[in-house]
Amino acid sequence: MTATGFSSGRAGGAGRTGPRMRGRDVAAGWLFAAPALIVYAMFVLYPLCVAVQYSLYEWNGIGPATWVGLDNYKNILTEPERLAPIRNAFVLIIFFTVLPVTAGLALASLIKVIQNPVFASAARTMLFLPQIIPLVAAGIGWSWMYAQTGLVNQALDVVGLGSLTRPWLGDFDFALPAVGLIGTWVLTGLCTVLLLTAIGKIDPALYESVRLDGGNWYHEFRAVTLPSVRKEIGVLVTINTIAALASFDIIMTTTGGGPGRETMVPGVEIYRLGFGEREIGLASALGVVLMLLVLAVILPLHRVFQERP
Amino acid sequence: MITNRWEAVLGRVVLGFALVSTLLPLLSMLSAALQPQGTIPVGLRWPSEPHWENFADAFRVARLADLLVSSLLIEIVVVPVALAFATLAGFALARLNPPASRVVVVLLLLGLTMPFESIVTPLYYQMQSMGLLNTRWAIILPLIGLYMPFGVIWMRAHFLGVPRELSEAARVDGAGYWRELRDIQLPLAGPSLSALAILLFLWTWNQYLLAIVLVDDPLQRTMAGALGAFQGRYGTDVVLLSAGTLLIIAPTIVVFVIFQRHFIRALLQGAVKG
Numbered sequence: 001m002t003a004t005g006f007s008s009g010r011a012g013g014a015g016r017t018g019p020r021m022r023g024r025d026v027a028a029g030w031l032f033a034a035p036a037l038i039v040y041a042m043f044v045l046y047p048l049c050v051a052v053q054y055s056l057y058e059w060n061g062i063g064p065a066t067w068v069g070l071d072n073y074k075n076i077l078t079e080p081e082r083l084a085p086i087r088n089a090f091v092l093i094i095f096f097t098v099l100p101v102t103a104g105l106a107l108a109s110l111i112k113v114i115q116n117p118v119f120a121s122a123a124r125t126m127l128f129l130p131q132i133i134p135l136v137a138a139g140i141g142w143s144w145m146y147a148q149t150g151l152v153n154q155a156l157d158v159v160g161l162g163s164l165t166r167p168w169l170g171d172f173d174f175a176l177p178a179v180g181l182i183g184t185w186v187l188t189g190l191c192t193v194l195l196l197t198a199i200g201k202i203d204p205a206l207y208e209s210v211r212l213d214g215g216n217w218y219h220e221f222r223a224v225t226l227p228s229v230r231k232e233i234g235v236l237v238t239i240n241t242i243a244a245l246a247s248f249d250i251i252m253t254t255t256g257g258g259p260g261r262e263t264m265v266p267g268v269e270i271y272r273l274g275f276g277e278r279e280i281g282l283a284s285a286l287g288v289v290l291m292l293l294v295l296a297v298i299l300p301l302h303r304v305f306q307e308r309p
Numbered sequence: 310m311i312t313n314r315w316e317a318v319l320g321r322v323v324l325g326f327a328l329v330s331t332l333l334p335l336l337s338m339l340s341a342a343l344q345p346q347g348t349i350p351v352g353l354r355w356p357s358e359p360h361w362e363n364f365a366d367a368f369r370v371a372r373l374a375d376l377l378v379s380s381l382l383i384e385i386v387v388v389p390v391a392l393a394f395a396t397l398a399g400f401a402l403a404r405l406n407p408p409a410s411r412v413v414v415v416l417l418l419l420g421l422t423m424p425f426e427s428i429v430t431p432l433y434y435q436m437q438s439m440g441l442l443n444t445r446w447a448i449i450l451p452l453i454g455l456y457m458p459f460g461v462i463w464m465r466a467h468f469l470g471v472p473r474e475l476s477e478a479a480r481v482d483g484a485g486y487w488r489e490l491r492d493i494q495l496p497l498a499g500p501s502l503s504a505l506a507i508l509l510f511l512w513t514w515n516q517y518l519l520a521i522v523l524v525d526d527p528l529q530r531t532m533a534g535a536l537g538a539f540q541g542r543y544g545t546d547v548v549l550l551s552a553g554t555l556l557i558i559a560p561t562i563v564v565f566v567i568f569q570r571h572f573i574r575a576l577l578q579g580a581v582k583g
Contacts, residue, residue, distance in 0.1 A: 135517065142334055
């Protein structure tokens, strides 16, 4: 007791919130932080600076590099063909963010509490499976689902919609929604379970009072659930939107960006430019653009969800 | 909890639909994996004679045992080293005063949202000049660096949440940072550390982009990278590809089902803190 009283008094005197830093401590602090900061600088910050440098050159990875200034950026941001991947990434936000969060909210607020604990645990485990397996496996599994003889077409045949069957991932109109729905499949479980956990913490008395006032499921949802899980929705919107803009694994293992460039996204385009076309400058510039794009979308979102209602 | 009957039924139906659609792709792969090799299977049909031996064939051609070893070799370096670095730095940043610590945190936040694709091209040439291309180090070193933003911020949040009285008592007893961290903080950090370990393990196991770019040999890759190579080779053979894919993801699923409570807690916390 005396010890705590003594030291907090001293901290107060120093005008700080914590114990006073001594010179030796500051040195030790930086020493502790050094390994993390060094690997971070070497393998993240340094390559990031190199990416900015590469992005100002035209280079095939072997021969001499030619300074082109901002031409690579101009190319990416003005050529319609180069803009397609960025546009597709924004379309994917519908499938990676809007659909899973909406579905998760609907599911979680309907289920709210699963009474049977064994079933509750089994349901959580199953819903979480897509989150555990590699996206590559999800891509392989869904390529098979969407194949000509796959389950999707089989199901359409069974319900008498055989005329709609097609190889979905090879279809110019349906390939992008089809790969998008794989993202929905992967992310809905995470959204549902996270929101279920959040809803589980809400005081049941709040729901009781809505019911006693004659409210139904929708009233509960508007008055109690939605305001209480605002923070969780913000979190899910943020991570799912990053997953959409930076998607790579799912597209790479299902369509590789095709047919044509219908499902091309920035991640796969960077891979194609950097390691297929040997356009190192363009690939690096697109990488920088992608990073800034993520920040430009995430920061305003963050602000919206941080605000107190 | 007051609910009317209609809502309870609707809830059950919707949940049932969600569960079935979650499992269908996996069941469809299982059904394909049990068909005779060399045939073109149909979406979902239990075979009259399930060909379980397809799994043995896939195990052999995918060289699953070697793949497991390769992934584990990567994991046993990445996870402990990243945990140690993140703990030390997280602790230091929780103690150091602003503005210095704030500058570092902002620098780390930049890396937190940065897609790996943004630096994969320069990383290739960096690894080439270090002579590490096509070795496991080409995956290990960048991954440790890329995990630092999340790991350090995670551990810093943990240390900031520890009651101040504990560390003040240690300081008054004359303990330096090292003794405070080792004797007082670490024994309390178990849950945060184990959750972080689970996340790092899973992210490494499932890392695909770095593996396919930086390492050509599937036997030197992570599990996801190896699965990508397997798909490249057997992509047209749906039976063998399905069997191989199920085998490759089986260890993850088994470990997940055993430790599901820890996994789910880690992933949920990871989402919220990330």
